[in-house]
Amino acid sequence: MAERVGVYVCHCGSNIAGVVDVGGVAQWAKDNLEDVAVARDYKFMCSSLGQELIEQDIKEQGLTRVVVAACSPHLHEKTFRKACANAGLNPYLCHMVSLREQVSWVTTDKTAASEKAKAMISAGVRRVVLHEELEPTEVPVNPTTLVVGGGIAGIQASLELADAGYPVYLVEREPSIGGHMAQFDKTFPTLDCAACILTPKMSDVDGHPNIHLMSYSEVEEVTGYVGSFTARIRKKARYIKEADCTGCGICIEKCPKKVVDEVFEAGLGYRKAIYRPFPQAIPKFPVLDTANCTYFERGTCRACEKFCPTGAIDFEQADEYLDLDVGNIILATGYDLFDCAKIPQYGYGRLANVFTSLEFERMCNAAGPTEGKIVLRDGITEPKSVALIHCVGSRDKRHHPYCSAVCCMSALKFGHLVMEKTGADVTSFYIDMRPLHKNYEEFYDRLQQEGMHFIRGRAAEVTDAARLPGEEGKLIVQAEDTLIGRQRRFPVDMVILLGALQPRADAKETAVRFGISCSIDGWFTERHPKLDPVATMTDGVFIAGTCQGPKDIPDSVSQGAAASARVQGMITTGTVLIEPIIASIDEARCSGCRICNNLCPFNAIDYLEAKGVSSINAALCKGCGTCVAACPAMAITGAHFNYAQITAELEGILYDAVRGNGFGSPKRSGGDGRHAVIPEPALEPAS
Amino acid sequence: MHGSRASDSFLTEVIESTPGAETLITCLQCGTCGGSCPSGPDMDHTPRALFAMINAGMRDEVLQSNTPWYCVACYYCMVRCPKDIPITDLMYSLKRMAVREKLYDDRDAPDWSQSFIGMVDNYGRSFELGLATRYHLTHHPLKKVGVGPLALDMLSKDRMSLRPDRIKGIDQLRAILDKAKSMEAA
């Protein structure tokens, strides 16, 4: 029985209609193309009315196929498939032809555009009559979720899932959760103490019946697909038996080895070889750093073991490996701070009183190396004047071209803290002030009122070479005060560098491990920068927080919550629909050559030893078609992209060249010399 | 797109005369150049201000400014510019444009360069004594108190020659330079 195809040519306002003769093309389709029962043009097919047009025609005109010639399928394929489904037509019997992105948006030549539109619609119609009804596969969703990274975003995501009743594995690489936020003193713009607002959440995580916290652990490998991932975790040895440790801290007190704490104290303070990163650490168990431990270096000491009242020290402890089965993964791995020594003219590392933002946070923090006192590198002297340099490593083609989003606000915060604690003079050197979000501009106004100075000029250099009176013994910031157009020198006691936020050093490896991609800057790539910031192109893997790009705490929390909401949606639905546009292997034709196995970019093809044939995992397959093309026996079919469908589409495009050879049949019966002939395949296609 | 407004013709001219200067249109006006410049305080306008003026089409003011002539070509601005603008090269272009259009009032700096290249054109090498005498005697000779003793110092330490060195291939060099000069816009 012949199919009845409905063709709908969208104007898309003037986007398509301004270049393509939409009415004429629709009419042409009706008059010239076989199987076309209805052909219309309409202003906005994606509108409710446009969709209803399709539904009405399916019901009243008995359409069996639909072709919508409009924008890119990326945008509205789902919309039109849904419309067909509503009218009782299998959604895969609907096909979209892109007349906008592929025709009207790439040329201004109206004649050529209309001709191309005709060719593409012809292709679409010839193809769609060969479409088959397909049904998506349903796979179950494991209600357990893996959250990687225990900073504020990861904590938020874990709590929301756990509070909703779903189990969560929270894996954190450092000995404690808390992330960078735990290092801060106060947060902008409220000047809330970071620990005061963070520790309640950390506390909620600790002992939450639905959260299994695995701290000091790393994800080694991930296999599987959405709904059923398996993650191999390496629990690094703490050298402490958690069951016996009471968290009393005597081991830390008695440990004779003191080293600079490069991580939590940002290199500004010390810790012992056996340590807890900070007093409110969750979990409370210390960690033994074997690289700096006297026992592991020389075999002596063992003071911690001697003094531990419960015998919880275990020098023989080894790393443990566990396999976790989860349904979804949320990555919240955070950021690293830019290495300010890469900009030598600012003197970091060479001039004692130049500090980074993280160092300064530690300094302000009451639990930090100076007990909250703002002092110079000598640990004693209070500064009388402080300079804040913005955009260190940000907005710079030599380092990071992007803006780090939080530095302007951090500078205001630091300014306030310095003035409050020391009464010192504070000057900020900025290019543009970026207080963008709620109450941020008001915070800027507040700091102006508090007497903070602002110089619009990117600091050129920080030097200790005094030149003018008043500069002796000071650090001098030289910059152009661009608002008056003059170079000025500012002698100060202390300089704070607002360094850029940058992706973690191993972000690219992490991306590969979880099957997602990174942008050129190294941030994890979201599915859509405007409309889908927490999903990735890999179903079941989500991203949240600064690992997706620089942002402040409210945005990190929002993303953590958003990611958990997406996951909860999948868990409550219970199953996930896998697109049926996938490949399948005809076992009868498969010779077991295994050429396809290694070509699959998604590792979706397995070899079945017992049968001697390859087999495609429907849930992992993305329908890319690589194996279909590679199979020498033509044993693999790509659903919705089979040989007949593709050939029909090609013939449709060449409609005016193959006119003489008849529509509707993929077989050629010989050319007449003047028209194109599509050659027969060497083998009969599998379908 | 730059170059579309009437006031952009000067901007376009400056960019086209300097290799790699397309980045000038991305200038953030951050002031790193003005802040780094060792002779910045002695300039009418900092390099950054000059770029703003170029963007505003202020051709005469820019070419009359002493800024390019005070550039010591230390390249600090160029290595620190976050937008990769070839600032020092732009200064050289502005010098050339000012000389061609005879816009810069103070004749000292352009004349020094002209005298220098005059020596090179004649001998293929620089000739300090000739350069110094020609230049200083015609530019504020009475102010040049230290030059005499300095010259004597150099002569006595055998660090200055009384006669110019001339390369063998001076004709070849002249042919090359003449061809080059004929190609550069008049």
Place this chain on the structure above:
Amino acid sequence: MRYAYYPGCSLTHSAAPYDLSTRAIAGPLGLALEEIEDWNCCGATEYISINKAAAYALVGRNLALAAQQGVSQDVVAPCSACYLNLRKVDHYMGKYPDLRDQTNQSLAAGGLHYDPGSLRIRHLLNVVVEDVGLEAIKSKVTRPLDGLRVAPYYGCLIARPQLNGGSIDPEYPTHLDHLLKNLGAEVVDFPLKTHCCGGHMTQISADTAYELIRRLLHNAAEYEADLIVTACPMCQLNLDAYQSQVNRHFGTGYHLPVLYFTQMIGLALGMEPAALGIGREVVSAAPALKKIGKVAPETPAAPRRRKRDDKALPMPRQREEA
């Protein structure tokens, strides 16, 4: 190791000691320097201010001759300005095809041609430190320069711009510091070591130039340097020959001799000062050089153990030096 040697105009007269000392140490260091036949002036910072095509052609002739003469693929220039001009023209010709074509058209009028990238332009300091190597130099030292406090002054053009090939850090290089340390001298961490000496500003605006020179002298004096060591004839001229003018202008009393690094190497290798052109500097180096070998080298103090109540905060961890 053979190099095509481009002395530059300064080295023939005002910086003759630089040329003399370079040639004196070349042999012992294993550097075979062959002067480029009939080289011409590089144009300094002057030609490019008047006419770009001619400025490029002027340098182009040198590159074409060096390539043609085929002594070596490496061209070594002791003068930082010549070094900059030679490598900038080579680099820009490679990067901008129009400039390359225009320059070759000019060169064709003299029967010459140059393909950018066919030569590697090196500064003498880089050649000494990278090709000869600090270990090799140290092993040849017979008269270590201990007792002498030196301020290594790089100047600007050896370090900037980088042009995808500069091997020296543009802000804080350490080549020369290490070299002098290996010669036995006490090296002063002189923060203005890549700040500009003013170049030709002495002729354009003496006030500007004198101030730039004063800053450098002041900084070196502040750090109690006995001697400033430089790698550029312009820097040497400005700091040395104009020192008395600077003193007069500002009422200061600096007496800081300025020598070339090649002269320092020569001294450490046991050569006679006169053979290295020492004595031809305006501010005499003789008093400073008398200190060599006189002051007993201080043994570096044992690293202080951190006292219990020491409140000082740790300095940031230094990254490994390249």
